[in-house]
Amino acid sequence: xxxxxxxxxxxxxxxxxxxxxxxxxxxxxxxxxxxxxxxxxxxxxxxxxxxxxxxxxxxxxxxxxxxxxxxxxxxxxxxxxxxxxxxxxxxxxxxxxxxxxxxxxxxxxxxxxxxxxxxxxxxxxxxxxxxxxxxx
Ligand SMILES: [Zn+2]
Numbered sequence: 001x002x003x004x005x006x007x008x009x010x011x012x013x014x015x016x017x018x019x020x021x022x023x024x025x026x027x028x029x030x031x032x033x034x035x036x037x038x039x040x041x042x043x044x045x046x047x048x049x050x051x052x053x054x055x056x057x058x059x060x061x062x063x064x065x066x067x068x069x070x071x072x073x074x075x076x077x078x079x080x081x082x083x084x085x086x087x088x089x090x091x092x093x094x095x096x097x098x099x100x101x102x103x104x105x106x107x108x109x110x111x112x113x114x115x116x117x118x119x120x121x122x123x124x125x126x127x128x129x130x131x132x133x134x135x136x
Contacts, residue, residue: 001087001120004109006032010079010124017128023072027128030076031083055085063127067134075131082123087116 010031014024040050048054059081066074087106088094094106104111112120 001083001107001109003032005083005087005120006034006080009109009121010076010083013121013124014128017125018132019128026072027076027079030073031080032076034077034080049081050084051088052085055081055088059085059127063130066131075127078127079124082127083120086120086123087112 007028011024011028014027015021019027034049038046038049040047049058059078062074062078062081065071066078089097089106094103097103098105104113106112106116109117
C-alpha cells in the first residue's frame with residue numbers, strides 16, 4: 001500500500017472520525033513514513049511489521065503505546081500495520097499470488113478487491129474511534 005491508503009485514506013478517515021486537520025495530517029504522515037522507517041526489505045524483523053499475522057501484533061503494540069502516551073504518531077503506526085495486514089494477506093500470500101501472475105498487485109488500492117478495501121477501511125476506522133474514545 002502506498003500513499004493512496006497510508007496517506008490519503010488515513011487522512012480522510014481521520015477527519016471523518018472527528019480529528020482536526022492538523023491531527024489528521026500527523027496521523028497520516030506517520031502512517032506513510034512507516035515504510036521508510038522500517039523498510040520490509042531491510043531485515044527479517046522488519047518484514048514482520050508489514051505482513052499478517054505478525055503485523056496485527058505490531059498494530060496492537062503501537063495502539064497500546066498510542067493510547068498510553070496520547071501519541072498520534074503511534075496511532076499512525078498502528079494503522080499502517082493493520083492496513084498492511086489486510087492488504088498483504090497472511091505471510092504475504094497476496095504478493096506471491098500476484099508474482100505468479102494469478103492475482104492483482106496487493107499494493108495497488110484501485111485494483112484491490114472490494115472486500116480488501118472494505119476491511120482496510122473498517123480496521124482503520126475502528127482504531128481511530130478507539131483512540132478518540134480512550135485517549136481524550
Ligand atoms: Zn508497510
